[in-house]
Amino acid sequence: VCLPLSMLLGFFETYQKVVINVKQELILLRSRRDENCYLSAAVGSAEPAVAKIELSSLTWHVPYLTLDDHHRLELHRHLQKEKVIRMNFRCLELYEYPLLPTTQKHVWNVKTSSQVEKPRYVILAFQTARKNTVRKFSSRFDHCSVTNAKLFLNSKSYPYDDLNVNFDRNQFAVLYRMYATFQQSYYGVEHNYPLLSLSQYKDKGALIVFDCSKQSESIKSGPIDVMVEFESSAAFPGETTAYCLIIHDKAIEYNPLTNIVHRMV
Incomplete structure (x- = not known):
């Protein structure tokens, strides 16, 4: 398997410049149980087959650039003049609510962020009884009969109006539109080519996408409280994770001459 890191980490996707004289480390966390990595169907009354996944090798391919003496001297002079280099990129941060209460409405205080790390997009998803089992796809998400969802950045809500969706009656066009237009807003492309069709969105990946890339002046100073509020037509099933x-x-900011890296907050 060859997997571009731009699919996993926002740094490799959005930062397109050369990194000079910096030690890079890649930390990968493997799932504790192999059941979360594959699907196995039972034959008749027999139990599903159990597999064991072993990683024999892992290679990280990184492009490496070298300069001739003339350009190396120019680069050294530039680094002495501009001692600190600022690197701006987008970061993907995942939060998990392991076990939702079996209620119809829930408010989740996700985090408090600074102005430098203000959210631009927030994606909400649910899974019911998909952990540690080979009978269900762990890469699919359930709609859980959600009827409304809102993102709050301090007192500012996204979207402003209620969604009023109903998955049981196939009334979720507004959610699919929020999902489909994410590609256009995030990548700055003219046309949208969503991976999931309308029917696939309901059955395989009911992702609720909040676009908060355009923010008002009221949340451009001080810390930002990130909160999501969602409700469904019935109580959320047991073993539901958000x-x-x-x-x-x-x-x-980092100094290529000293290898000192500072995080901007």
């Missing part, structure tokens, strides 16, 4: 993916700005 996920909140926050895509936010991030900035660091």
Whole structure:
């Protein structure tokens, strides 16, 4: 398997410049149980087959640039003049609510962020009884009969109006539109080519996407409280987990001559 890191980390997706004289480390956390990595169907009355996944090798391919003497001297002079380099990129941060209460409405205080790391997009998703089992796809998400969802940055809500969706009656066009237009807003492309069709969105990936890239002046100073509020037509089933993916700005400063890195807050 060859997997571009731009699919996993916002730094590799949005920062397109050369990194000079910096030690880079890649930390990967593996799932504790292999059942979360594959699907196995039972044959007749027999139990599903159990597999064991072993990683034999892992290679990180990184492009490496070298300069001739003339350009190396010019670069050294530039670094002495501009001692600190600022790196701006987007970061993906995932939060998990392991077990939702079996109620119809819930308010989740996700985090408090600074102005530098203010959210630009927030994606909310749910999974019911998909952990540690080979009978269900762990990469799919359930709609859980959600009827409304809102993102709050301090007192500012996204969207402003209620969604009023009903998955049981196939009335979720507004949610699909929020999902489909994310590609256009995030990548700055003219046309949208969503991975999921309308029917696939309901059955495989009911992601609730909040676009908060355009923010009012009222939340441009001080800390920002990130909160999501959601409700469904019936109580959330047991073993339901909520996920909140926050895509936010991030900035660091580093000195190539000393290898000192500072995080901007």
